Amino acid sequence: MLTAYSDLSWLISSPLGEYSSCPNGEPQNLDFEISVRDYNCLFCKSGTHTVAAVKRSGNEVVVEGEFYGMLEDNRDISSRYRLAFG
Numbered sequence: 001m002l003t004a005y006s007d008l009s010w011l012i013s014s015p016l017g018e019y020s021s022c023p024n025g026e027p028q029n030l031d032f033e034i035s036v037r038d039y040n041c042l043f044c045k046s047g048t049h050t051v052a053a054v055k056r057s058g059n060e061v062v063v064e065g066e067f068y069g070m071l072e073d074n075r076d077i078s079s080r081y082r083l084a085f086g
Contacts, residue, residue, distance in 0.1 A: 002063060002083050003031045011061045011085060014054050021047030021069040034069050034077060044069040044077070060086035 010029070019030045021044055030051060034044035047069020054063050063085070068078035 002081075003029060003033070008061045008085060011063070012054055012056060014051070014063075016051050016054065018048050018050050021049045021067050030063070032067055034067065034071075036071060036077065042071045042073055042075075045072050046070050047077075049081075057084065058086075060084040 014030055019032060020028070021032045021034055032049040034047065036042045047067060049065055049067035051063060051065040053065070054061065056062075061084070062082060064080075064082045066078070066080045068076065070076055
């Protein structure tokens with residue numbers, strides 16, 4: 001789950017760079033929460049994600065990046081993402 005501003009004009013102006021993958025406390029803009037559902041639902045206990053692009057695509061704002069983190073059972077997880085908000 002990516003925490004994003006509800007106002008797309010604010011989202012499109014968000015700076016590129018590193019954000020929290022496992023926020024503690026109140027989520028901030030572009031914090032990223034990772035959970036994996038296999039036999040259990042495991043949450044990320046630490047990590048970061050890097051926003052590589054924030055751009056308009058029609059009526060949507062697309063955020064692209066990659067993340068890595070460590071799950072509650074100490075497994076590492078990483079991937080790339082492309083999320084659209086509209």
